[in-house]
Amino acid sequence: MIVSRTQKAGFSLYAGLVLLVFYFPILCIIVASLSKRRFFSFPYAAEDMTLKWYADALQSPQVADFVGVSLRIGAVTAVASVAIGFFSALAYARYRWRGRQTFQRLVLLPLFFPQSVLGLALLMWFNFLDLTTAWWTAAIAHTVWIAPITTLIISIQAYGLDESLEEAARDMGASRWQILSKITLPLLMPGMISATCFAVLLSWGNFALSLFTTGADSALPEWLYARMTSGYQPMVPAVGVLNVIVAIVLVIVLFGIVRWTGRKARRAAPSH
Amino acid sequence: MSVRTPKKTREFGPGFFGALASSPFGLLMLFGFVAPLLCVVWFGFMPPKTFELLQVPTLQNYEVIFNQTYFKSILWSLGLAAVTVAILLVICYPLAFALAKIFKGGASFVTYAIATSLFVSENIRLFGWVIGFMKNGVVGGTLAKLLGVQVDSLLYNVPVIILGMVYVYLPFMLFPLTLGVKMVPDQVREAAFDLGANRWQVFKKIDLPLSMPGVLIGSLLVFVLSVGAISEAKILGGQKVVTIASDIESEFTYAQNWPLGSALSTLFIALTAIVVFFALGRFDLEKLLGKKSNE
Numbered sequence: 295m296i297v298s299r300t301q302k303a304g305f306s307l308y309a310g311l312v313l314l315v316f317y318f319p320i321l322c323i324i325v326a327s328l329s330k331r332r333f334f335s336f337p338y339a340a341e342d343m344t345l346k347w348y349a350d351a352l353q354s355p356q357v358a359d360f361v362g363v364s365l366r367i368g369a370v371t372a373v374a375s376v377a378i379g380f381f382s383a384l385a386y387a388r389y390r391w392r393g394r395q396t397f398q399r400l401v402l403l404p405l406f407f408p409q410s411v412l413g414l415a416l417l418m419w420f421n422f423l424d425l426t427t428a429w430w431t432a433a434i435a436h437t438v439w440i441a442p443i444t445t446l447i448i449s450i451q452a453y454g455l456d457e458s459l460e461e462a463a464r465d466m467g468a469s470r471w472q473i474l475s476k477i478t479l480p481l482l483m484p485g486m487i488s489a490t491c492f493a494v495l496l497s498w499g500n501f502a503l504s505l506f507t508t509g510a511d512s513a514l515p516e517w518l519y520a521r522m523t524s525g526y527q528p529m530v531p532a533v534g535v536l537n538v539i540v541a542i543v544l545v546i547v548l549f550g551i552v553r554w555t556g557r558k559a560r561r562a563a564p565s566h
Numbered sequence: 567m568s569v570r571t572p573k574k575t576r577e578f579g580p581g582f583f584g585a586l587a588s589s590p591f592g593l594l595m596l597f598g599f600v601a602p603l604l605c606v607v608w609f610g611f612m613p614p615k616t617f618e619l620l621q622v623p624t625l626q627n628y629e630v631i632f633n634q635t636y637f638k639s640i641l642w643s644l645g646l647a648a649v650t651v652a653i654l655l656v657i658c659y660p661l662a663f664a665l666a667k668i669f670k671g672g673a674s675f676v677t678y679a680i681a682t683s684l685f686v687s688e689n690i691r692l693f694g695w696v697i698g699f700m701k702n703g704v705v706g707g708t709l710a711k712l713l714g715v716q717v718d719s720l721l722y723n724v725p726v727i728i729l730g731m732v733y734v735y736l737p738f739m740l741f742p743l744t745l746g747v748k749m750v751p752d753q754v755r756e757a758a759f760d761l762g763a764n765r766w767q768v769f770k771k772i773d774l775p776l777s778m779p780g781v782l783i784g785s786l787l788v789f790v791l792s793v794g795a796i797s798e799a800k801i802l803g804g805q806k807v808v809t810i811a812s813d814i815e816s817e818f819t820y821a822q823n824w825p826l827g828s829a830l831s832t833l834f835i836a837l838t839a840i841v842v843f844f845a846l847g848r849f850d851l852e853k854l855l856g857k858k859s860n861e
Contacts, residue, residue, distance in 0.1 A: 297667075297668050301668065302668055302669075305660070305663075305664035305668045305669070306664075306669075306672070308660055308661065308664065309661055309664055309665075309669070309672070309676050312657070312661055313676065313679055313680070315733075316679075316680065316683065316733070316736065317679075318694070318695075318698060319691050319692070319693070319694020319695045319697075319698060319733070320683075320686075320691065320694055321694075321704075322694045322695070322697040322698040322703070322704045323690065323693065323694045323697060325697070325704060326697045334697065334700075334702070334703075335702035335703075335707065336702060336703055336704045336706070336707030336708070337707050337708070337711060377590070378590045378591050378594055379591075381587040381588070381589075381590050381591065382587065382588055382590065382591035384583075384584075384587040385584045385585075385587035385588035385591070386588075389581075389583050389584035389587060390581075390584070391581035391582075391583070391584025391585060392581050392584075393581075393584065393585060393588070394584060397584075397588050400595070401591070403595075403599070404595070404599055405787075406786065406787065406790045406838075406842050407599075407790070407794075407835075407838070408790065408791070408793065408794020408811065408834070408838065409791075409794065410794055410796050410811045410814070410815065411606075411794060411811070411814065411831050411834060411835060412599070412602070414606070414814065414815070414818055414827070414831060415602035415603050415605060415606045415831070416598065416602045417818070418602065418605050418606060418609055418824065418828070419601055419602035419605045421617070422605055422619055434598055435598070437594065437598065438594060438595070438598035438599055441591060441594055445591065470583075495684070495685035496684070496685065498685060498687075499684070499685050499686055499687040499688070500687070501687050501688065501689055501797065502794075502796065502797075506818075514687070515687035515689055515690075518687065518689050518690060518693070519689045519797070519801075522689060522693050522696070522801060523800065523801065530693070531693070531697065534690040534693060534694075537686060537687065537690060538686050538690065541682060541685040541686050542682055544685065545678060545681070545682045545685065549678060
């Protein structure tokens with residue numbers, strides 16, 4: 295498409311503006327996290343700047359506990375939802391079967407469902423089953439919501455799968471299981487790695503599901519919410535900023551993987 | 567056994583493997599989605615203020631709901647969600663167009679910059695607005711310094727709640743819209759321009775209809791997410807507006823009336839389900855995920 299220079303400049307300006315507004319709250323948190331005063335007020339003098347709250351946050355055993363709970367939930371969720379997502383992506387994108395179209399719609403259902411209600415429903419269900427809610431019940435809740443997302447991400451890769459490779463392996467006498475583990479699984483690996491990153495990240499930031507399903511354990515977003523609604527506390531912005539930094543690092547890793555696999559695929563493309 | 571001998575496996579149709587591969591997901595959904603929802607629906611028919619599931623069903627909870635003012639919070643939720651969708655469509659369409667058609671290298675930068683926010687808990691991001699808008703906050707402080715105007719807290723009103731919702735759900739509108747706009751072939755647009763159509767005509771007759779799947783998915787996603795929103799109204803809105811989700815939450819927490827909360831949830835689920843099924847039946851998902859036609 296031919297794009298004039300003014301058009302491009304106009305759209306760039308607009309995109310820049312949206313990004314600026316979009317990142318405004320995060321800038322605010324950074325500003326607040328560096329203020330020495332117990333009650334934030336803006337603007338503050340340069341000598342009122344401090345990194346004290348970061349040190350506090352990093353040393354606080356309480357915060358470490360919440361991070362631990364969040365990480366445990368994230369790890370279990372990622373493993374479970376990627377394992378499930380691998381198979382359901384095959385059912386979604388690769389195999390042709392009668393229930394496929396229905397399945398494709400059902401996969402989306404949990405995503406189109408309000409999370410707070412899903413969290414409550416799970417709370418009642420666990421209560422009915424006499425399970426005490428703890429971090430692992432939250433991991434189940436997260437998996438219900440994230441497995442559809444990993445399915446979609448791996449499906450995108452599965453759509454691009456070269457079926458002739460599987461057929462060649464079959465013609466050479468490979469069993470179903472061999473084809474799956476030696477051909478399909480390695481070929482879908484990039485999709486599964488990015489799905490893992492997505493799963494960890496989404497679980498890390500989730501609040502609505504954790505709120506109802508963590509029981510006595512408490513995930514990091516829950517703690518932040520409790521502190522935010524009960525009055526201002528200067529450590530909260532610092533923890534928030536640290537949280538953002540972790541997310542950004544993970545996104546850069548994700549970006550690197552996407553670039554790397556893309557380049558690898560392009561290099562491999564002429565060979566077959 | 568048949569798995570080991572390749573020739574025999576062909577006797578299972580591909581349908582068998584499709585069903586087999588979908589079964590872990592199916593089991594997860596049965597245990598973690600269908601069963602809990604049935605549990606909620608059933609609990610809605612239990613007598614008020616009980617925690618036991620095995621009692622004589624009653625319609626008492628629904629009577630309470632219809633005799634009280636819960637419809638107000640339902641209307642608030644629906645209204646806020648509808649306004650959010652409308653504003654996001656206007657904000658995101660030009661940006662989606664730029665991402666899909668105009669930017670080249672910059673598109674992935676913008677995409678990643680916005681996608682990153684999805685991984686930061688929405689509470690933290692909303693809290694940023696609180697710091698920005700509170701008394702002596704970033705906005706108020708800047709205005710006082712530059713213009714000498716004293717601004718009170720800008721928080722706790724309806725426009726701020728809407729701002730929060732627009733902000734939190736922007737990615738859910740932007741990304742489907744971008745996919746949708748990508749589906750509009752350049753040649754068709756150029757042909758229309760060559761034949762003398764003006765910008766508005768091209769937008770109305772070409773861009774909008776051809777990107778409709780993206781518009782629909784984005785709107786639907788944002789609508790469903792924001793109708794169940796809870797933090798925006800609580801963090802930014804104070805007690806100004808009570809949404810249906812926070813009504814439900816308080817029945818489960820403060821009021822300890824699980825059956826009433828369940829009945830409210832059931833009504834709420836039914837309302838969203840009607841909207842979703844109505845809209846989901848109207849488009850082809852496979853087209854949007856980047857596959858021309860697999861059959």
